[in-house]
Amino acid sequence: MFKVTIDNQSIEVEAGTTILQAARLIGGDIVPPAMCYHSELKDSGGKCRTCMVKVVQGSEKDPRPMPKLVASCRTEVMDGMVVQNITSPEVIDARKAVVEFLLINHPLDCPVCDQAGECDLQNLSYEHGTNASRYEEEKRTYDKIDIGDKIQFHPNRCILCYRCVYAADQLTDNRVHGILYRGEKSEISTFVHQAIENDFSGNMIDVCPVGALTDKTFRFKNRVWFLKPMEAHRNCTKCSGKSTIWFRGNEVYRVTGRKDTYGEVHDFICNECRFDKKQASDWTIEGPATIVPSSVLNQNHYKNVVIPSVINPIKETME
Ligand code: SF4
Numbered sequence: 654m655f656k657v658t659i660d661n662q663s664i665e666v667e668a669g670t671t672i673l674q675a676a677r678l679i680g681g682d683i684v685p686p687a688m689c690y691h692s693e694l695k696d697s698g699g700k701c702r703t704c705m706v707k708v709v710q711g712s713e714k715d716p717r718p719m720p721k722l723v724a725s726c727r728t729e730v731m732d733g734m735v736v737q738n739i740t741s742p743e744v745i746d747a748r749k750a751v752v753e754f755l756l757i758n759h760p761l762d763c764p765v766c767d768q769a770g771e772c773d774l775q776n777l778s779y780e781h782g783t784n785a786s787r788y789e790e791e792k793r794t795y796d797k798i799d800i801g802d803k804i805q806f807h808p809n810r811c812i813l814c815y816r817c818v819y820a821a822d823q824l825t826d827n828r829v830h831g832i833l834y835r836g837e838k839s840e841i842s843t844f845v846h847q848a849i850e851n852d853f854s855g856n857m858i859d860v861c862p863v864g865a866l867t868d869k870t871f872r873f874k875n876r877v878w879f880l881k882p883m884e885a886h887r888n889c890t891k892c893s894g895k896s897t898i899w900f901r902g903n904e905v906y907r908v909t910g911r912k913d914t915y916g917e918v919h920d921f922i923c924n925e926c927r928f929d930k931k932q933a934s935d936w937t938i939e940g941p942a943t944i945v946p947s948s949v950l951n952q953n954h955y956k957n958v959v960i961p962s963v964i965n966p967i968k969e970t971m972e
């Protein structure tokens with residue numbers, strides 16, 4: 654077992670554990686945000702840089718610090734490693750810069766975006782964004798692409814995290830889209846309009862951290878903060894049937910996979926459960942769903958941030 658200390662809290666983890674996974678085992682506010690890493694998607698991570706941390710001691714044997722901030726989702730712990738996340742003003746500054754960078758091209762259309770209220774980038778912007786942009790050039794825009802009657806694709810909102818590419822690759826048997834070109838010219842493309850054909854393609858909506866892929870059967874019908882999410886299941890021959898169904902009154906507005914504390918789905922659901930089962934009678938209700946703590950759906954989330962005592966010395970930085 655390797656001992657790692659993150660923001661003054663220590664834990665012993667198996668060799669091969671990443672800093673992000675170790676932080677999640679400790680839990681709380683010291684867990685770095687992650688937009689491209691998804692624990693159920695092999696090879697995900699390393700694209701968005703929101704999870705960067707500072708390694709102030711490499712290991713017990715070689716205590717030299719790492720010269721630059723590292724992506725915690727891709728960096729494995731060493732025995733005796735010491736890491737700073739929210740206790741490092743340098744990390745907080747870098748995270749602000751990453752959010753500013755992501756917002757260079759991402760449109761500020763939260764008021765009309767169906768992902769508002771459960772968007773990782775919106776949450777990050779609340780915590781680390783500035784109220785003005787220094788970018789004077791025009792934002793990059795793409796032509797609209799129709800990918801069928803179930804999934805709405807907004808390429809302008811895409812942050813090129815690759816999660817939907819890995820989801821299509823690993824959950825379906827016919828990935829037909831990917832990311833083309835490099836740098837500013839990168840775009841998600843190639844037969845993306847065929848992506849809807851597969852029974853599990855709807856999971857791309859759940860893994861998309863922003864509003865680039867949204868549910869057409871729910872689009873513009875309601876705001877998520879007016880809905881009551883309930884955990885429910887049904888006997889399904891294609892998937893586990895374990896879902897979250899979102900009610901307003903007695904009406905089911907949408908069906909999604911169940912998301913954990915980090916917004917990740919572990920039981921991926923099929924398109925039939927997601928798009929075709931919109932009657933309460935289709936489901937066995939288990940009880941109220943837990944809302945992701947980082948979501949603005951938690952009332953007053955941003956007013957009541959509890960800063961753990963171990964990081965009080967940098968409380969001012971956080972504020
Ligand atoms: S569409 Fe969404 S999931 Fe796919 S690469 Fe873009 S931001 Fe990521």
Ligand code: FES
Pocket residue numbers: 686687688689690698699700701702703704705724725726727
């Ligand atoms: S979550 Fe680590 S780089 Fe994106």
